[in-house]
Amino acid sequence: MRANYREQLDTISAELIEMSNLVGTAMALATQSLLDADISLAEQVINNDEAVDHLNQELEDKCFNVTALQQPVATDLRTxxxxxxxxxxxxxxxxxxxxxxxxxxxxxxxxxxxxxxxATFARLGSLCQEVVAKVAAVIETRDVTLAADIRRYDDEIDRLHRELFTVVLSPTWSHGVEAAIDVTLLSRYYERFADHGVTISRRVIHIVTGEPYGEIDIDLL
Amino acid sequence: MRANYREQLDTISAELIEMSNLVGTAMALATQSLLDADISLAEQVINNDEAVDHLNQELEDKCFNVTALQQPVATDLRTxxxxxxxxxxxxxxxxxxxxxxxxxxxxxxxxxxxxxxxATFARLGSLCQEVVAKVAAVIETRDVTLAADIRRYDDEIDRLHRELFTVVLSPTWSHGVEAAIDVTLLSRYYERFADHGVTISRRVIHIVTGEPYGEIDIDLL
Structure with missing residues (x-):
């Protein structure tokens, strides 16, 4: 029973890593579809999102069942x-x-x-790849010092996000309102994506250290 | 011990209701600060958000502790x-x-x-009030039929969100790029706010019925 229990906990981590890889690939392909105006690639990303939703549902059931049946405590319950x-x-x-x-x-x-x-959006796309790669690594290794790297990527993404605001609001912007809105919303999607990466790394720190989530300061790592 | 346990579960619901009321008030005041260009009200909303973050942290600890110490099952564990x-x-x-x-x-x-x-933003603000009021009610009463009302408000908010896109992209838009971006982002904040209301109502249905979250179709209520 206990071996099975350990396996179940490992499966939760393995599925979180799988989800990380899926959303990393999704963002890479989405960025490519954006830069190449490639509609079939775009459709593929949109359709593949169902697999992520499905994994999320599966994980939810799994976390619930392990908690209900195995009554874990401490680190395992935080997991x-x-x-x-x-x-x-x-x-x-x-x-x-x-x-x-x-x-x-x-x-x-x-x-x-x-x-x-x-070039800026290509950079945003590749920074999000870096974020996701580190997210998967921090879940797998529980090496919480990786969270500091995620924070650094996130800071650069925030900087690019602010820079794009300046560009679309500059008097030299010649592409009109629609393109300005497109750029702003797109930029926000990348920025929020990276924010979630930071949130996840804080959650892993919480699992490992038991420190209250709200008091975790990645910058001190 | 069991009476205490029941109390602890009730406290979780009570704090969720308190949080609902806080974010409802926050959105009402934020909308007013927006429509009146009232900076002191805006500052107040921004500062008060800490109380919500604090309650969230407290609830997280509480949910964890009740699960660790009382090992709830079924509906209580879903709670x-x-x-x-x-x-x-x-x-x-x-x-x-x-x-x-x-x-x-x-x-x-x-x-x-x-x-x-x-007028559109005033309407978005009051629809968000309705969403939050029903969210608090559905948490308190666990009357899952209220979820259908939340969905209806959310549908109207989505409609207004799309309408605002049409307005800022119309050739008659005379307020420039900055105002168009402001309107788009603001509208998105209201839309996301209401989406979270729908998500919460689905979570309460899950608590009550045990139905997998992913399979809950509010439109069938």
Whole structure:
């Protein structure tokens, strides 16, 4: 029974890592669909989001069942209870990747992003990859020092997000209101995606250390 | 011990209701600060968000402790585990109300919202009040048929959100890019706020019925 119990806990972590990989791939492909105005790729990302939703549901059931049947305590209980919230964050990250792809689809066959901002969005996309790679690593290894890396990527994403505001509001912006709104919303999707990465890393710190979530200061790591 | 246990579960519900009331008030005042360009009211909403964050932290600890110490099963375990997620949604709703207030503060002493859209934002604000009132009621009474009302308010908010897109993208829009972005982001905050209300009502249905969250279809109520 106890071996089975340990396996069940490991499965929760394994599925969270799988979800991380799925939403990482989703954001990479969504960014590509955006930059290439590739509608079939966009559709693929949108359709694949169901798999993330399904995994989230499965994880929710699993966390509930392990808690109900095994009555874990301490670190193990934090694993099942925080697992629920980590899974919710990953599910939302999948939604945000799908939002990027929907934006690409909405403007197809046109580009959502003006030529001079393509490099910024490519950078946002790759920073989100880095965030997700570290999220998966921190869940797998429980090496909480990785959270500081996630915070650094998030800071750069926040900086790019603010920079894009300045660009669309500059008097030299020549692409009109629609493109300005597209850029603003897209940028916000990337920014929120990375925020969830930070949240997850704080949740893992909570699992490992038992420190109250609200008092975790990643910058002190 | 069991009486104490029952009390602890009741406290979780009571605090969720208290949080609902706080975020409802926050969104009402944020909307007023937006429509009146009232910076001191906006500051108040922004500062008060800490109380919501604090309650969220307290609830998280409480849900964890009740689960660890009392080892609840069935409905009671769903109460503590879903309580965590409901609390997270409410905390996010508080953030969104604060975002509205921050927008009012950002443009002060100017108005963020052009005169002809003030009525729409007033309506969005009062619909969000209705959502929160029903959220509190559904948590308190566990009368899951109230979820259908929340869904109806959410549908109207979605409709207004889409309508605002049409307005800012219309060729007759005369307020420039900045105001268009302000309106779009603000509208999104209200829309997300209401979405969380729908999510919470589905979570309460899950607590009451045990039906898997992913399979709950409020429209069938």
């Amino acid at each position: 099942t209870m925080s697992g629920l919230r980590i899974s919710a964050s990953l599910e939302r990250m999948g939604d945000l990747a799908a939002h990027v792809a929907k934006q690409a689809r909405l403007r197809y066959p046109n580009q959502s992003v003006p030529a001079e901002l393509r | 503590t585990m879903s309580g965590l997620r409901i609390s997270a949604s409410l905390e996010r709703m508080g953030d969104l109300a604060a975002h509205v207030a921050k927008q009012a503060r950002l443009r002060y002493p100017n108005q963020s919202v052009p005169a002809e859209l003030r």
